[in-house]
Amino acid sequence: MIESLWGALPEALQTTIVIVAKIVAIVVPLMLTVAYYTLAERKVIGFMQVRIGPNRVGPRGLLQPIADAVKLMFKEIILPTNANRFLFVGAPLLSIAPALAAWAVIPFNETWVLADIDASLLYILALTSFGVYGVIIAGWASNSKYALLGAMRSAAQMVAYEIAMGFALVGVLLAGGSLNLGDIVQAQSGSILHWFWLPLFPLMMVYLISGVAETNRAPFDVAEGESEIVAGFHVEYSGMTFAVFFLAEYANMILIAALTSLLFFGGWLSPFQGVPLLGEPSLFWFLLKTAFFMFCFLWFRATFPRYRYDQIMRLGWKVFIPITIVWLLVVGLAVVVELPWWFD
Amino acid sequence: MGFDKLVFYVFAAVLVFAALRVITCRNPVHAVFYLVLAFLNSAGLWLLLEAEFLAMTLVLVYVGAVMVLFLFVVMMLDINVAEMRAGMRRFAPVGVGIGILLVVEMALIVRSSAFSPEKFGNLVRSPADYSNTKALGSVLYTEHVYAFEIAAVILVLAIIAAIALTLRKRPKTRYQDPARQVSVRREDRVRLVDVPSEKRG
Numbered sequence: 001m002i003e004s005l006w007g008a009l010p011e012a013l014q015t016t017i018v019i020v021a022k023i024v025a026i027v028v029p030l031m032l033t034v035a036y037y038t039l040a041e042r043k044v045i046g047f048m049q050v051r052i053g054p055n056r057v058g059p060r061g062l063l064q065p066i067a068d069a070v071k072l073m074f075k076e077i078i079l080p081t082n083a084n085r086f087l088f089v090g091a092p093l094l095s096i097a098p099a100l101a102a103w104a105v106i107p108f109n110e111t112w113v114l115a116d117i118d119a120s121l122l123y124i125l126a127l128t129s130f131g132v133y134g135v136i137i138a139g140w141a142s143n144s145k146y147a148l149l150g151a152m153r154s155a156a157q158m159v160a161y162e163i164a165m166g167f168a169l170v171g172v173l174l175a176g177g178s179l180n181l182g183d184i185v186q187a188q189s190g191s192i193l194h195w196f197w198l199p200l201f202p203l204m205m206v207y208l209i210s211g212v213a214e215t216n217r218a219p220f221d222v223a224e225g226e227s228e229i230v231a232g233f234h235v236e237y238s239g240m241t242f243a244v245f246f247l248a249e250y251a252n253m254i255l256i257a258a259l260t261s262l263l264f265f266g267g268w269l270s271p272f273q274g275v276p277l278l279g280e281p282s283l284f285w286f287l288l289k290t291a292f293f294m295f296c297f298l299w300f301r302a303t304f305p306r307y308r309y310d311q312i313m314r315l316g317w318k319v320f321i322p323i324t325i326v327w328l329l330v331v332g333l334a335v336v337v338e339l340p341w342w343f344d
Numbered sequence: 345m346g347f348d349k350l351v352f353y354v355f356a357a358v359l360v361f362a363a364l365r366v367i368t369c370r371n372p373v374h375a376v377f378y379l380v381l382a383f384l385n386s387a388g389l390w391l392l393l394e395a396e397f398l399a400m401t402l403v404l405v406y407v408g409a410v411m412v413l414f415l416f417v418v419m420m421l422d423i424n425v426a427e428m429r430a431g432m433r434r435f436a437p438v439g440v441g442i443g444i445l446l447v448v449e450m451a452l453i454v455r456s457s458a459f460s461p462e463k464f465g466n467l468v469r470s471p472a473d474y475s476n477t478k479a480l481g482s483v484l485y486t487e488h489v490y491a492f493e494i495a496a497v498i499l500v501l502a503i504i505a506a507i508a509l510t511l512r513k514r515p516k517t518r519y520q521d522p523a524r525q526v527s528v529r530r531e532d533r534v535r536l537v538d539v540p541s542e543k544r545g
Binding site: 012087117119122125130133136140148152155156166310314 | 347373377380396397400401403404407408409412413415416419475476477520522
């Protein structure tokens with residue numbers, strides 16, 4: 001019955017329905033992860049600071065994200081006087097759209113990927129470079145000098161770290177010999193020592209740290225900077241528009257964690273490759289690695305004091321970019337001479 | 345009409361609209377956003393032509409970097425529209441003249457045999473595993489290597505020129521040296537002195 005109904009649909013509609021279903025299957029778990037990531041953040045940081053963290057709403061505080069979401073949804077959205085309405089409301093959308101769209105090319109295992117395109121690494125680079133617009137537009141459209149100055153700060157930071165990140169990705173595509181994320185993971189097949197974290201160790205560190213800076217997270221969260229400036233570019237935002245900025249920030253953190261595990265830690269490949277049962281590649285490994293790097297984001301926040309702004313800029317331009325360029329030469333040489341173990 | 349044709353017309357229409365708004369917009373910041381929209385739509389057109397590398401690079405370089413710097417500058421400037429319109433009458437004939445010249449030149453090129461439909465009539469769709477990036481790279485680093493290198497040198501020159509223009513050292517400017525700041529030890533900064541206590545009297 002259902003099959004015959006399905007068959008009666010035109011082919012174009014069938015494809016559309018399948019694609020939409022896949023998108024839902026990615027976005028819904030992602031949004032749930034974002035919601036519970038905020039809870040995990042408060043719990044983990046609470047634990048590290050010897051506090052309890054949220055424990056009032058629901059059993060052990062498990063319903064806290066739902067309560068937060070409901071609160072934010074029903075809060076009034078205040079438009080500042082003389083603010084540019086269209087851009088003011090559009091800015092949060094512009095920051096969440098790239099954060100979600102990038103997930104289209106993330107492979108979850110050998111076959112589970114929404115769009116298996118050839119240039120998926122380039123696509124990721126292009127989309128993550130887009131995120132800075134949400135920040136700039138938010139700062140400008142608020143018609144407030146605090147927001148504008150905050151936007152300039154974080155935009156300059158994001159642009160600086162994007163370059164180092166891009167160079168680190170160039171190293172990965174050199175080593176993997178492909179722009180396709182799935183192929184890059186396959187190129188790391190072998191054992192835990194075949195994964196790219198070892199030959200590309202400096203690039204991996206640069207990528208991870210730049211990822212933290214790119215998402216404006218502690219210790220690079222001068223955009224937030226609660227002790228110096230109020231909240232940077234989103235100081236005028238309230239209610240749902242404010243919440244969307246945070247959704248974007250957390251979705252970006254998860255994206256960086258997923259990309260780190262794909263590009264440098266073998267994605268869905270098992271660390272015990274060759275061992276029966278445990279050595280099978282599976283979605284489970286990918287999620288485990290991603291969860292670890294997501295935890296690292298929280299760990300950093302609880303551990304490091306905030307960077308001074310001039311030190312952030314110095315680290316990005318004068319330390320990371322030279323490191324990546326030098327290591328690109330090393331990787332290029334290793335690929336040319338077909339260095340045994342990794343590139344043969 | 346196939347789906348890709350529909351997509352083409354949507355992209356093309358938005359592109360032309362955005363390009364027109366770039367020059368008719370009164371607010372310079374809006375004009376920059378329309379330019380971003382125009383870039384995105386032309387990237388979409390390139391994707392339709394299966395030039396995914398060019399499309400992604402356009403977004404990455406122009407939308408992600410160049411336009412951000414544009415926005416920085418435009419937002420910081422307080423542009424007075426009335427002042428800009430002052431010379432309108434004087435410059436209009438020159439502008440119209442250059443515009444006509446550009447249209448004539450483009451018409452000449454587009455109508456020439458190099459762009460004739462016969463020449464592109466037998467375009468083939470490349471198979472799915474054809475890598476546009478690889479093809480571009482292999483031509484760029486072999487056939488056109490000199491042009492490529494010269495372009496790179498010109499870009500480096502531009503970087504050096506920009507740095508040379510902005511890097512001014514005045515004798516009184518003070519800089520922080522992070523290496524020295526980091527390597528500071530307690531002994532360099534703290535000196536413990538024994539102060540003899542006063543006699544109680």
